[in-house]
Amino acid sequence: MPEQSFDSSLEQMLAYDAPPEDARQFVSGVMHEVRREHRARRWILLVFGVIGALFGAAGAVMLSDSISWIFAEALPATRVMQLALFTAGAIAFYTWIMNDDLPIDS
Amino acid sequence: MISDLELVARVTGSRDQAAFQTLVERHQAAIRGFLRRLVNGDHGTADDLAQDTFLLAYRKMHTLKSGTKLLSWLHSIAYRQFLQHTRKHARQQVMADPPQQGHDPRAAMEAEIDLPELMEQVSDEERACLTLAYAAGMSHPEIVDVTGMPLGTVKSHIQRGKQKLKQWLNEHDHSLSKTRQSSPDLPAKEASRA
Numbered sequence: 001m002p003e004q005s006f007d008s009s010l011e012q013m014l015a016y017d018a019p020p021e022d023a024r025q026f027v028s029g030v031m032h033e034v035r036r037e038h039r040a041r042r043w044i045l046l047v048f049g050v051i052g053a054l055f056g057a058a059g060a061v062m063l064s065d066s067i068s069w070i071f072a073e074a075l076p077a078t079r080v081m082q083l084a085l086f087t088a089g090a091i092a093f094y095t096w097i098m099n100d101d102l103p104i105d106s
Numbered sequence: 107m108i109s110d111l112e113l114v115a116r117v118t119g120s121r122d123q124a125a126f127q128t129l130v131e132r133h134q135a136a137i138r139g140f141l142r143r144l145v146n147g148d149h150g151t152a153d154d155l156a157q158d159t160f161l162l163a164y165r166k167m168h169t170l171k172s173g174t175k176l177l178s179w180l181h182s183i184a185y186r187q188f189l190q191h192t193r194k195h196a197r198q199q200v201m202a203d204p205p206q207q208g209h210d211p212r213a214a215m216e217a218e219i220d221l222p223e224l225m226e227q228v229s230d231e232e233r234a235c236l237t238l239a240y241a242a243g244m245s246h247p248e249i250v251d252v253t254g255m256p257l258g259t260v261k262s263h264i265q266r267g268k269q270k271l272k273q274w275l276n277e278h279d280h281s282l283s284k285t286r287q288s289s290p291d292l293p294a295k296e297a298s299r300a
Contacts, residue, residue: 006272007240013221014240016139026138026153027130030160034123037161 110176118168126167130160133177136242137184143237144188144230147222155191159184174251181242182252185234192230227274232267235260 020026060067071080108128116125137159141152162183170179225233231253238244238252249260 006268010236010268010271011240013224014143014237016135016241017142019135020138023131023134026134026156027127030130030134030157031123031127033157033161034126034164037165038121038123 114167114170114176117164118170126164129176133180134160136177137180140181140237140242141184141188143225143241144185144234145191146225146233151191155184155187159187162187175248178244178248178251181238181244182254185252188230188234224271224274227270228267229263231255232263232270235263236267236271239264 075083108125110129110132113122113125113129116122117129134156138152138156141155141159142149145152145155159180163180166183170176228236234253235249235255238249239246244252246257246260246264249255250257253260255263
């Protein structure tokens with residue numbers, strides 16, 4: 001059998017079967033798994049988020065005395081206001097400098 | 107029709123499940139067909155591997171490089187899933203279950219040739235290269251991308267696989283052209299090509 005003829009015969013012989021009839025079922029099976037995975041991820045995030053928040057709250061309670069000392073005694077009210085203003089200014093500057101996206105349409 | 111590129115951007119950008127569903131609908135036949143050839147007719151295993159392939163694609167969609175064809179990328183994931191499967195399970199176990207045959211008219215046309223038995227004559231790598239070349243219609247460089255094999259290896263797998271198939275057909279006195287002529291259901295176009 002000539003090589004070219006054998007190649008075309010091979011092409012026909014190895015061609016995939018007709019498209020599977022259960023395509024819809026297969027697709028819904030895949031999407032079901034995708035959604036299940038999403039739910040599992042959300043639960044994992046929620047559980048670890050709650051654990052993190054609990055530890056954070058516990059830490060805040062333990063440090064509450066020293067935090068209140070910083071604001072009540074170590075720093076006078078004017079310094080706190082200056083700090084707040086400086087922080088707001090720094091955030092505004094950061095936002096301005098990072099917002100460098102150029103419009104696609106000229 | 108929305109392009110694959112746009113759908114991929116939606117999936118990576120906002121985890122758009124509807125976009126991913128469209129991609130699955132579009133490419134499931136090719137990936138399932140490819141895996142069915144690789145596992146040599148075991149449709150259940152092939153579909154399980156295809157499902158794993160799409161799930162992995164969903165998870166790793168952000169790693170798809172620009173310029174890479176989505177279908178080639180899906181084929182490469184499917185091929186790796188298949189290799190992992192063959193490593194996990196002994197080949198004998200796969201062979202123990204009689205493979206389910208599809209109700210393909212083409213299969214009926216080739217009634218004299220037992221395709222799974224024929225494809226048993228070649229190694230897994232040869233089967234993958236032959237399937238990608240002849241069933242998926244991929245070029246040799248595309249097969250290199252999918253399988254990760256060097257170009258020379260791909261070419262030699264295809265050449266060697268073809269030789270083995272030819273030899274088996276000769277030994278079993280199967281002539282493709284003879285089979286086609288004897289088939290009454292053969293469409294005229296295919297008969298003339300054969």
